[in-house]
Structures are given as C-alpha cells and as structure tokens.
Amino acid sequence: MSDSPSESTSRAVSQGVELVLSPRCLLPVAPVNEVLEGFSVALTNGRIVAVGPHAEVAANHPRADRIVLDRHLLMPGLVNAHGHLAMALLRGLGESQSLETWLAETIWPLEARWMDAGFVADGTRLAVAEMVASGTTTASDMYYFPETAALVCREAGFRFQAAFPLIGNPNAYSSGFDDCLTKGLALLDRFRDDDLVTTCFGPHAPYTVEDAQLAKVAMLADEVDADVHIHLHETQAEVDDARRTHGGTWIKVLETLGLLTEKLQAVHMTVLTDAEIELVAERGVRVIHCPHSNMKLGSGVCPVTKLLDAGVAVGLGTDGAASNNGLDLFAEARLASLLAKSTAADPTRLPAPDMVEMATLGGARALGLSDRIGSIEVGKCADLVAVDLDHPSMQPLHDPHAQLVHAGAGGRVTHTFVNGRCVYDNGAWPTLDIDETLSRAASWRARLA
Numbered sequence: 001m002s003d004s005p006s007e008s009t010s011r012a013v014s015q016g017v018e019l020v021l022s023p024r025c026l027l028p029v030a031p032v033n034e035v036l037e038g039f040s041v042a043l044t045n046g047r048i049v050a051v052g053p054h055a056e057v058a059a060n061h062p063r064a065d066r067i068v069l070d071r072h073l074l075m076p077g078l079v080n081a082h083g084h085l086a087m088a089l090l091r092g093l094g095e096s097q098s099l100e101t102w103l104a105e106t107i108w109p110l111e112a113r114w115m116d117a118g119f120v121a122d123g124t125r126l127a128v129a130e131m132v133a134s135g136t137t138t139a140s141d142m143y144y145f146p147e148t149a150a151l152v153c154r155e156a157g158f159r160f161q162a163a164f165p166l167i168g169n170p171n172a173y174s175s176g177f178d179d180c181l182t183k184g185l186a187l188l189d190r191f192r193d194d195d196l197v198t199t200c201f202g203p204h205a206p207y208t209v210e211d212a213q214l215a216k217v218a219m220l221a222d223e224v225d226a227d228v229h230i231h232l233h234e235t236q237a238e239v240d241d242a243r244r245t246h247g248g249t250w251i252k253v254l255e256t257l258g259l260l261t262e263k264l265q266a267v268h269m270t271v272l273t274d275a276e277i278e279l280v281a282e283r284g285v286r287v288i289h290c291p292h293s294n295m296k297l298g299s300g301v302c303p304v305t306k307l308l309d310a311g312v313a314v315g316l317g318t319d320g321a322a323s324n325n326g327l328d329l330f331a332e333a334r335l336a337s338l339l340a341k342s343t344a345a346d347p348t349r350l351p352a353p354d355m356v357e358m359a360t361l362g363g364a365r366a367l368g369l370s371d372r373i374g375s376i377e378v379g380k381c382a383d384l385v386a387v388d389l390d391h392p393s394m395q396p397l398h399d400p401h402a403q404l405v406h407a408g409a410g411g412r413v414t415h416t417f418v419n420g421r422c423v424y425d426n427g428a429w430p431t432l433d434i435d436e437t438l439s440r441a442a443s444w445r446a447r448l449a
C-alpha cells in the first residue's frame with residue numbers, strides 16, 4: 001500500500017496488473033445521480049473488477065497496489081465525441097470569422113500549405129497532452145493522416161476514434177474522395193481489433209461530399225459494419241443551400257441516400273425542426289453537441305433538451321481547438337448547461353448530473369462504446385479520472401456534480417487512467433515527452449504565422 005499517488009501510479013504503469021484506487025468520493029455515473037463515499041475501485045489488467053467499500057475491496061485484493069486518493073473525487077474519464085486533434089496547432093488563427101469565411105479563407109489555405117504527417121503527429125500529441133490533463137480519456141478525431149494520429153494516441157495510451165476523412169479536396173494526404181476511401185478502408189482493417197483505436201467513416205459534410213459518394217459510404221458502412229461520423233446541419237446557411245440545391249434539408253438528403261440510421265454520429269445539428277428531431281430519434285441517430293464551437297462561429301444552438309426528451313443519445317465535443325480554443329470537456333459541459341438554461345430562460349434545463357453523464361456515458365453512447373467505457377462498472381475498461389477536492393474552488397463540497405460542471409474541474413484533474421494505465425499524474429505525462437511536444441508546437445508558430 002502507498003499513500004503517494006505519483007510513486008504508486010508509476011509502479012502500476014510498469015506492472016500493469018492489479019490496482020486498487022480508494023478515493024474520498026466516487027461518481028460511477030451509472031446510476032446518474034449516485035455519489036458514493038468510502039468506496040474503492042479494483043482494476044485488473046486495465047478492467048474494473050470490483051467496486052465496493054474500502055475494507056471489502058482491500059480484503060479481496062490483498063496483493064494489489066493501492067492508491068489512496070483521500071483528497072479526490074474519482075469518476076469515469078470524459079469522452080470528447082468530436083474534434084480535429086491536429087488543429088490544436090491552428091489554435092488562435094482566424095478569430096472572429098463565420099464558419100464559411102473561417103474555412104475558406106483561413107483553415108483550408110493553411111492546411112493546403114502546411115498539413116502533412118509531421119503536422120498531424122505534432123498537433124495530435126499536443127491535443128492529447130491537453131486532454132488527458134483535463135480529464136478526457138477518449139476522443140473522436142476527423143482529420144487527415146488518421147493512421148499517424150491513431151499511432152500517436154496508441155503510443156500515449158489514449159483511447160481514440162479515427163473518423164477517417166472523406167473529402168474531395170486534393171491535399172498532402174490524398175488526391176480526392178476515392179483515395180481517401182481506399183486509405184480509410186485500409187485503416188479500418190488495420191485497427192479492427194485494436195484495444196484503444198476504433199475507426200469509422202468520416203465524410204466531412206453533405207456540402208463537401210457528393211451525393212453519389214455519400215450513397216457509397218452508406219453502402220460500405222453497412223457492409224463492413226462501421227459507424228459514419230459527419231458534420232450535419234451546422235448552420236442555417238448550410239441548410240438553406242440544401243433547400244436550394246436539393247429541394248430539402250440535408251437530413252432529408254441523407255435519408256434518401258440511406259445514411260439516416262443507427263450508425264450515424266451527427267455532429268452539431270443546430271438547425272432542426274420538431275419533425276426532424278422525431279425522425280432522428282426514430283432512426284437511432286446519435287448526436288454530438290459542440291456548444292463552444294457553435295457559439296464562437298455564430299453557427300446556432302443545438303436543441304439538446306428536445307433531443308434528449310425524444311430519447312436521442314447525445315454526447316459532447318469540443319470540435320477542433322481552432323474553433324474553441326481549448327479541449328477541456330468540463331468547460332464544454334459548463335457551457336452546454338449555461339447555454340441551454342439561458343436560451344430557454346429556464347434554470348432547470350441540463351442540470352449538472354445530466355451534464356456529467358453527457359460528458360462521459362453520453363459520449364460513449366454517441367461513439368458506440370458504452371459497453372466498454374463511460375461509467376464505473378465492473379467489466380468496463382478502467383478509464384478513470386481523479387479530481388482534487390481540496391482546492392479552494394472545490395470547497396465546500398455541497399454538490400459534487402455542480403462543482404464538476406460549474407466550478408472549473410478541468411483544471412483540478414490530478415490523475416487520468418486509460419485502460420488502467422496512468423497517462424497523467426499530478427502535472428506529469430508518463431506516456432509522452434511533454435517538453436518535446438511543447439517545443440514542436442512552438443516551432444509551428446513561426447511557420448504558420
């Protein structure tokens with residue numbers, strides 16, 4: 001037994017076998033509102049094998065290394081269900097522009113000039129460092145060179161969904177849609193049984209991918225049994241364009257093309273009629289809400305409460321750091337809650353326990369991973385986060401959920417575990433070279449400026 005987290009977590013990394021975490025307070029998320037005190041979690045080979053009173057778990061796991069987290073709250077790792085990780089290098093460029101201008105005049109020209117495998121490796125590593133330090137253990141990524149990004153994440157011990165990019169623009173990664181598709185299918189094969197990396201189709205948006213290409217994605221996704229992750233109904237202008245060019249909204253178009261199914265991970269969804277909400281719920285489409293990016297680009301507001309009431313699985317995403325500008329999912333949860341309350345002039349909307357669930361289990365559902373992650377339950381992967389409760393901003397602890405969502409918990413994360421492996425430990429990154437990561441990120445500033 002050890003009461004020194006740093007010493008003990010390093011041993012757990014090196015041995016990777018049996019570990020007991022004994023926090024002051026445990027939020028399993030399933031059930032949603034539960035707060036347990038005096039409970040430990042036992043892990044074996046990266047899986048949760050027991051949750052119970054401290055003494056009982058200690059007695060049943062006498063040889064386990066024990067980490068006493070007596071100042072901490074332990075909860076499931078956060079799931080960032082939508083982002084473009086390597087765009088962390090573009091953070092702060094193209095400020096105060098609309099989505100259309102931001103893409104066409106800032107992002108796409110920069111990517112055309114600079115984006116390559118090295119850019120993706122450096123940017124992805126920076127994003128992972130930021131995310132694990134603020135409690136995220138899984139991220140979905142839609143970006144070029146997904147294999148490079150997947151390997152960076154796997155090396156850092158980070159859980160990763162690669163929504164492989166499908167877009168017509170020729171660039172350093174591909175010559176166009178068909179090339180993207182060939183590379184994406186090879187990626188899908190390569191990581192099919194991977195413990196940390198999952199893959200799915202990532203057509204950028206219905207306005208950047210042709211209808212026939214989207215129909216092909218629908219057919220292939222069905223054939224290889226993979227999800228489809230797409231930006232959908234991000235702005236009113238985009239939906240108006242669809243009406244002009246296709247005689248109906250993109251949701252209608254995707255329905256016709258066979259994409260409106262339970263395989264669809266639909267990102268943004270700020271423009272939705274009540275009938276479309278019903279249709280999306282009926283088809284089992286999952287939705288990913290990115291409030292910060294939507295607010296910053298002036299894109300609109302996703303009707304999250306209505307989607308939840310209709311039974312739609314909703315996860316949270318930061319989107320890329322270039323339109324956020326951070327990757328702290330606790331901050332995203334806070335913003336989502338405030339946005340829902342203020343737009344409805346109703347303080348009961350999206351209460352803190354619901355936001356904790358959306359940031360964890362909701363994200364897991366959105367990515368089709370809820371059988372593996374998202375809550376602290378026996379049999380699930382040990383993706384766990386410890387938050388320091390003794391910081392002044394966390395005291396007194398009348399309401400743990402409210403503290404996590406509304407008091408800036410992302411900056412109070414002390415330990416992050418993925419598959420039982422410690423990837424963030426009190427200001428240290430045991431699985432990546434932080435000095436090198438930061439120095440490479442800084443070196444991009446001169447080039448990109």
Ligand SMILES: [Zn+2]
Nearest residue numbers: 083231319320
């Ligand atoms: Zn995006």
